Amino acid sequence: MSAHHHKETFVTKYIFSLDHKMISKQFLVTGMIMGVIGVLMSLLFRLQIAWPEHSFSIIEAFLPERFQSEAGVMKPDIYLALVTIHGTIMVFFVLTAGLSGTFSNLLIPLQIGARDMASGFMNCLSYWLFFISSVIMVISLFVQAGPASAGWTIYPPLSALPQAIPGSGTGMTLWLVSMAIFIAQSLIGSLNYIVTILNLRTKGMTMTRLPLTMWALFITAIIGVVSFPVLFSAALLLIFDRSFGTSFYLSDIFIGGEVLNYQGGSPVLFEHLFWFLGHPEVYIVLLPALGLTSEIISTNSRKPIFGYRAMIGSIMAIAFLSTIVWGHHMFISGMNPFLGSVFTFTTLLIAIPSAVKAFNYITTLWKGNLQFNPAMLFSIGLVSTFITGGLTGIVLGDSALDINVHDTYFVVAHFHLVMGVSAIYGMYAGIYHWFPKMYGRMMNKTLGYIHFWITAIAAYGVFFPMHFIGLAGLPRRYYTNTNFPLFDDLANVNQVMTVFALIGGAAQIVFLVNFFMSIYKGKVASQNPWRSNTLEWTTPVEHIHGNWPGEIPEVYRWPYDYSKVDENGEYIFGEDYIMQTVPLKAGEQES
Amino acid sequence: MLALFYFFVAVAFAIGVWQVNKLLTYRVIFKEIKDGKKIITFENDNNPIATEKDNDIQGKLFLIFLVGFYLFMGYCLIYLHDLMLPDAASIEGEDYDNLYIITFWLIGIVQFITQALLYFFSYKYRGIKGRKATFFADSHKLELIWTTIPTVVLAVLILYGLSIWNDVTDLEGDEAIVVEVYAKQFAWEARYAGRDNELGRGNVRNISGANTMGIDMSDEHAADDIPVRELHLPVGKKVVFKFRSQDVLHSAYMPHFRAQMNCVPGMVTEFGFTPKYTTEEMRQQEDVILKVASVNAAREANGEEPYEFDYLLLCNKICGPSHYNMQMKIVVESEKDYLIWLNQQKTAKELF
Numbered sequence: 001m002s003a004h005h006h007k008e009t010f011v012t013k014y015i016f017s018l019d020h021k022m023i024s025k026q027f028l029v030t031g032m033i034m035g036v037i038g039v040l041m042s043l044l045f046r047l048q049i050a051w052p053e054h055s056f057s058i059i060e061a062f063l064p065e066r067f068q069s070e071a072g073v074m075k076p077d078i079y080l081a082l083v084t085i086h087g088t089i090m091v092f093f094v095l096t097a098g099l100s101g102t103f104s105n106l107l108i109p110l111q112i113g114a115r116d117m118a119s120g121f122m123n124c125l126s127y128w129l130f131f132i133s134s135v136i137m138v139i140s141l142f143v144q145a146g147p148a149s150a151g152w153t154i155y156p157p158l159s160a161l162p163q164a165i166p167g168s169g170t171g172m173t174l175w176l177v178s179m180a181i182f183i184a185q186s187l188i189g190s191l192n193y194i195v196t197i198l199n200l201r202t203k204g205m206t207m208t209r210l211p212l213t214m215w216a217l218f219i220t221a222i223i224g225v226v227s228f229p230v231l232f233s234a235a236l237l238l239i240f241d242r243s244f245g246t247s248f249y250l251s252d253i254f255i256g257g258e259v260l261n262y263q264g265g266s267p268v269l270f271e272h273l274f275w276f277l278g279h280p281e282v283y284i285v286l287l288p289a290l291g292l293t294s295e296i297i298s299t300n301s302r303k304p305i306f307g308y309r310a311m312i313g314s315i316m317a318i319a320f321l322s323t324i325v326w327g328h329h330m331f332i333s334g335m336n337p338f339l340g341s342v343f344t345f346t347t348l349l350i351a352i353p354s355a356v357k358a359f360n361y362i363t364t365l366w367k368g369n370l371q372f373n374p375a376m377l378f379s380i381g382l383v384s385t386f387i388t389g390g391l392t393g394i395v396l397g398d399s400a401l402d403i404n405v406h407d408t409y410f411v412v413a414h415f416h417l418v419m420g421v422s423a424i425y426g427m428y429a430g431i432y433h434w435f436p437k438m439y440g441r442m443m444n445k446t447l448g449y450i451h452f453w454i455t456a457i458a459a460y461g462v463f464f465p466m467h468f469i470g471l472a473g474l475p476r477r478y479y480t481n482t483n484f485p486l487f488d489d490l491a492n493v494n495q496v497m498t499v500f501a502l503i504g505g506a507a508q509i510v511f512l513v514n515f516f517m518s519i520y521k522g523k524v525a526s527q528n529p530w531r532s533n534t535l536e537w538t539t540p541v542e543h544i545h546g547n548w549p550g551e552i553p554e555v556y557r558w559p560y561d562y563s564k565v566d567e568n569g570e571y572i573f574g575e576d577y578i579m580q581t582v583p584l585k586a587g588e589q590e591s
Numbered sequence: 592m593l594a595l596f597y598f599f600v601a602v603a604f605a606i607g608v609w610q611v612n613k614l615l616t617y618r619v620i621f622k623e624i625k626d627g628k629k630i631i632t633f634e635n636d637n638n639p640i641a642t643e644k645d646n647d648i649q650g651k652l653f654l655i656f657l658v659g660f661y662l663f664m665g666y667c668l669i670y671l672h673d674l675m676l677p678d679a680a681s682i683e684g685e686d687y688d689n690l691y692i693i694t695f696w697l698i699g700i701v702q703f704i705t706q707a708l709l710y711f712f713s714y715k716y717r718g719i720k721g722r723k724a725t726f727f728a729d730s731h732k733l734e735l736i737w738t739t740i741p742t743v744v745l746a747v748l749i750l751y752g753l754s755i756w757n758d759v760t761d762l763e764g765d766e767a768i769v770v771e772v773y774a775k776q777f778a779w780e781a782r783y784a785g786r787d788n789e790l791g792r793g794n795v796r797n798i799s800g801a802n803t804m805g806i807d808m809s810d811e812h813a814a815d816d817i818p819v820r821e822l823h824l825p826v827g828k829k830v831v832f833k834f835r836s837q838d839v840l841h842s843a844y845m846p847h848f849r850a851q852m853n854c855v856p857g858m859v860t861e862f863g864f865t866p867k868y869t870t871e872e873m874r875q876q877e878d879v880i881l882k883v884a885s886v887n888a889a890r891e892a893n894g895e896e897p898y899e900f901d902y903l904l905l906c907n908k909i910c911g912p913s914h915y916n917m918q919m920k921i922v923v924e925s926e927k928d929y930l931i932w933l934n935q936q937k938t939a940k941e942l943f
């Protein structure tokens with residue numbers, strides 16, 4: 001690596017920065033802005049589903065007039081548009097780019113002991129592509145007929161035919177363009193992460209001395225490289241069908257009083273391609289969160305993470321299995337029932353490594369000396385929602401049981417807990433924990449506590465009762481349930497859930513205030529505030545190019561030597577943590 | 592409601608500003624150095640890192656949260672129970688319900704145990720100054736246990752689940768009644784196979800006038816087909832549904848029968864079941880009575896007409912703006928009544 005000693009201007013420092021630490025902040029802030037948009041949308045459509053067709057001044061204020069059927073009431077297709085863009089933004093822009101982008105960029109060089117990413121240019125390019133795709137997605141909200149409205153899964157023919165829903169016109173085109181750029185962004189970023197981790201580890205940093213965060217980010221990048229291109233092809237074929245009259249996904253369609261000129265295609269093909277990315281995608285979202293959490297739980301328990309090698313093994317098992325379970329989203333798509341059996345088998349297999357991870361976290365807490373920093377609270381919250389949400393996966397993964405709950409609110413509850421809430425918790429945990437590394441200051445602790453407890457109560461308040469309305473047979477993506485007397489007694493439950501959602505949404509303001517004010521006013525951080533073992537805490541608080549002022553430190557041990565004692569039961573180095581840069585003491589066994 | 596939201600926003604914002612401002616309240620501290628000289632330092636007593644007191648408070652909050660969470664789960668399990676779907680109204684659904692009950696007991700128990708461990712450990716091992724955490728990095732025995740147990744349990748679930756799946760999806764065999772269910776934005780239609788119990792071919796290219804399902808009248812099986820707008824099924828007889836869609840994906844969802852299948856343009860999908868209770872009998876089922884009572888309580892509060900139970904077919908795949916309003920009534924009745932009804936319907940040949 002060349003030492004970077006070129007002159008810096010405002011543009012090279014803050015805008016087209018090649019420094020991984022700055023790029024990670026760019027990812028984070030962009031992700032947060034998208035997150036605010038995504039969450040606001042969900043509050044709007046929750047208002048509609050809880051008080052159908054009531055007039056709300058907030059809806060009147062936020063939505064253009066043409067999106068309202070009467071003042072303050074959204075139109076049915078706009079309800080679907082909000083659901084669609086909410087899903088897209090949260091899954092891809094916040095929890096993929098916002099989460100992986102931020103922490104891969106920040107932590108990979110720092111934790112493996114590298115001066116920067118393998119390619120600073122690709123890194124910068126990846127951020128700016130992400131930025132462009134975010135801008136296009138936001139612009140799509142303003143097109144005349146409304147944004148894409150076919151669900152975040154954009155199944156054709158609905159997504160292919162503007163006659164079927166207005167959002168499938170220009171809105172859908174922009175969605176596809178934005179996502180194509182997004183995929184390019186993700187691929188460029190992932191390749192860079194993989195290469196960096198494989199090649200730029202400092203002396204002594206063997207693969208089995210990598211922090212679990214690194215393992216998680218590494219495997220996540222590999223899953224991304226394997227599966228995102230398939231979504232790209234799916235999108236490309238959809239663009240062909242929409243614009244050039246091909247029939248990959250379309251056949252025998254009669255709509256708007258005429259037969260369309262498509263023959264021989266099948267939407268089921270699209271479902272296969274989509275979910276070949278779609279299922280791995282849920283792990284692309286979840287694994288980084290679990291990786292951050294592993295680090296935080298171990299540090300704050302003052303104990304090694306339990307079963308380090310088993311954790312690596314389960315990450316790899318999950319990564320492998322996640323590419324052969326996609327069919328569990330399609331049990332009743334019309335695909336051959338025998339295939340359904342195969343996917344049931346592989347899907348329930350993936351529950352095993354997931355269970356191992358959950359048990360290992362719980363064991364890590366056992367007999368620890370837990371330090372309840374805000375990051376730790378969110379990590380414990382993550383384990384809780386991961387279990388609650390993961391268990392319902394056993395219901396959904398069983399093809400026989402899925403028949404009756406597929407596409408109901410039960411699925412919505414499942415994936416919000418296991419993926420949505422868990423990954424958001426992981427992201428918050430990461431922000432609270434590494435804020436001192438990013439901004440050189442500390443976030444306020446009390447605000448962190450308030451933020452956690454309100455969020456924790458609100459999240460279960462929204463998503464736990466949701467299982468039951470799903471088991472009552474309530475389909476997802478309904479504009480209102482009032483047309484079915486069968487569901488009239490669920491209205492109360494829906495209202496309670498919406499109130500919890502509003503409370504939870506408001507609690508995030510506590511976080512935003514804390515975040516932005518701490519950047520300027522937070523207490524100045526010490527070099528290693530959490531008394532952690534990993535390499536990033538050996539760099540100076542002030543950011544410098546190349547991360548370490550002198551030589552890159554050498555690594556002599558794994559990252560989890562917390563509370564390690566000698567034969568007499570005394571801490572080996574007098575402290576309850578031993579940084580990776582500390583050589584083994586004479587007679588000390590490597591753990 | 593909205594006022595409440597604004598209120599929360601205001602409170603959240605106020606707390607935020609108040610707290611961060613507290614950060615700025617540095618205290619002036621005078622320290623004496625040996626020779627009587629005083630120096631002044633500024634210190635802030637708001638420690639951003641968890642102290643022993645914080646650990647204590649947060650640990651206890653976790654315990655309280657655990658209790659609250661248990662109560663909340665219990666409340667949902669007990670009070671939301673009546674809202675859920677009644678026992679299956681099809682023969683095949685009985686197995687479904689069995690598997691469902693076994694699975695829910697299982698995940699319920701695991702949920703209650705693991706959450707208890709998680710939050711209880713958080714409370715029990717909350718940090719205390721001077722306490723040494725136990726260096727416990729690995730135990731192959733423990734890991735073996737919690738790999739094996741889930742594996743065995745899941746193996747049992749998989750086997751039982753797959754045997755049911757095979758039964759449900761096996762539509763070969765003895766004379767089932769064949770019914771086509773036809774989806775379009777935003778309505779359902781249906782077609783009985785008629786005397787020959789074989790449906791005439793259909794394709795959207797044949798749609799014209801009254802022939803809204805695109806039945807190919809040149810097919811010899813088509814003439815006796817019976818297009819209808821309401822489904823009637825005889826109790827105790829296996830029905831095999833053939834699903835088609837004319838425009839986008841839809842999903843035919845008949846929750847009381849534990850039945851669902853996507854309707855895919857360009858292809859025919861199928862599903863089958865055997866109705867177990869007539870609509871009248873179903874209305875007398877205990878959990879249906881409970882469910883209807885809870886629906887009617889809600890309706891009365893809104894000043895709406897009371898509701899009477901009916902089987903329903905609804906759309907469960909996002910299909911356009913009026914996806915939320917795409918339903919068809921299903922009547923299950925004795926075979927005699929069913930035949931009477933069927934004979935009153937016009938055949939395709941009579942209609943067009």
Ligand code: HEM
Nearest residue numbers: 282286328329347351393394396397406407411415418419
């Ligand atoms: C561990 C992390 C997991 C994540 C992040 C996750 C995420 C998701 C998501 C996003 C969906 C929604 C798809 C849709 O739009 O319909 C979903 C559905 C599903 N999940 Fe998971 N899941 C996880 C774990 C599991 C596990 C452990 C299982 C099975 C043992 C499972 C089985 C399923 C099945 C079968 C569906 C499809 C249900 C349906 O559409 O009817 N998931 N999951």
Ligand SMILES: [Cu+2]
Nearest residue numbers: 279326328329
């Ligand atoms: Cu999946």
Ligand SMILES: [Cu+2]
Nearest residue numbers: 841906910917
């Ligand atoms: Cu539909």
